[in-house]
Amino acid sequence: MPVAEVARRMLDTYPREFSLDRDLLVRCIEACSDCAESCTQCADDCLGEEMVQDLTTCIRLCLDCSDVCTTTGRVVSRRTGFDPAVTAAVLTACIAACGRCAAECEIHAAHGMEHCRVCATECRSCEQACQDLLAAI
């Protein structure tokens, strides 16, 4: 089942009210999940390339981005005791990590690295989803 559907079903059963826009929240959870996965795999794909020496910055930024997206997805998924300032700071960090990782992947995508092209798209989607949720807090 898509993570978005899991997230939506779980939010529908949440026992309290919550004020955040449900669609923006589901979109952000899904984007964080997608981007964490694409970054984990892109780092590993880079390790599998013959020219791994040229991809070390990309690997590092993918590892950072995967960690930050995983944490962001968890923080935004929690509704009880919601804190706007912490959530905003974490979304801001995720926007930075996704934007920087996307920019690096786009360089390698332009030189024919297909996994970097797919990963850059996921990073840009996650950057946007975090910006949209941040604007709604």
Next chain:
Amino acid sequence: MPVAEVARRMLDTYPREFSLDRDLLVRCIEACSDCAESCTQCADDCLGEEMVQDLTTCIRLCLDCSDVCTTTGRVVSRRTGFDPAVTAAVLTACIAACGRCAAECEIHAAHGMEHCRVCATECRSCEQACQDLLAAI
């Protein structure tokens, strides 16, 4: 985009051969992602219930299961330097965590906890996806 589609596109661009069945692998990655999300939310939903005192074992098992699923999804996503013994041990731990969390959630689902019902289903799906991948290693 569903995580399964992200995982599939990234696997399609992997620069080396790999021997694991692609469909089982994608299914396991998606199930780990889904189950990590449902467990993070179920723990939080339980915290939001008036009868949280009766749900502390469920919260704890959901926290464990979310952590184990996140780690398992990462380990199976990495193809370079694949190690069957480590992967098998991690899948075995995930099967244990999912099975135990499902059993606990099923108890509360039978008493009308809807988030536990949804979460139990995801835990059982992930338990099965990990068993299927483990059988193929």
Next chain:
Amino acid sequence: MPVAEVARRMLDTYPREFSLDRDLLVRCIEACSDCAESCTQCADDCLGEEMVQDLTTCIRLCLDCSDVCTTTGRVVSRRTGFDPAVTAAVLTACIAACGRCAAECEIHAAHGMEHCRVCATECRSCEQACQDLLAAI
């Protein structure tokens, strides 16, 4: 062995030069490790209290803080392909999470919750260590 000693030994064997102050970096890594641990345990200690109903905001903030500290410790530990903007954004998120979790724990510490008192101290230490490293970037 203390994590600080492990971090120092590993930094001493790093094959390239790096510009960040080594003592501030080791201190931040140790503080993130300590705070992740105290928050994981404080959330669990709160779950073990009879009055868990009054501690749900504390549990949630501890879970967030543990996740953010774990990710921050990983990001600052990586030297290859270092990116100041991503690191600064992650440290800023960690300062927010630690400060908010400390403030909540301090309320419960004032009412005799000993685990909240210990945890608040670790959160304040980590908040400070992240501020010091951020100032040095």
Next chain:
Amino acid sequence: MPVAEVARRMLDTYPREFSLDRDLLVRCIEACSDCAESCTQCADDCLGEEMVQDLTTCIRLCLDCSDVCTTTGRVVSRRTGFDPAVTAAVLTACIAACGRCAAECEIHAAHGMEHCRVCATECRSCEQACQDLLAAI
């Protein structure tokens, strides 16, 4: 402060009884924390080496081991709703990940990679601490 001291102080304030040996538990928590840190840094140190092409298996096993140790440290830190079967399965996975990562790092340590030498020691310590705690469950 050493993580072991943080863990001990937090366990001392746990509001319920628990049956596991406190010293073995503290030792395991500290070892997981140390090993997660050394593996995160060893993966990064390997990325910084000129001969990174020869270290891709080491990087991958370090990434796996860091993830597994982080999750294991969290699972054993939680006392409420303790489940012996889940804990045993997670410790078994950690023993496998640490043992395999140690063996790989020892190969590179024998060829002069100092970070692999330090990391192998931490992996062996963590493997032992997990075995000791597993034997006590």
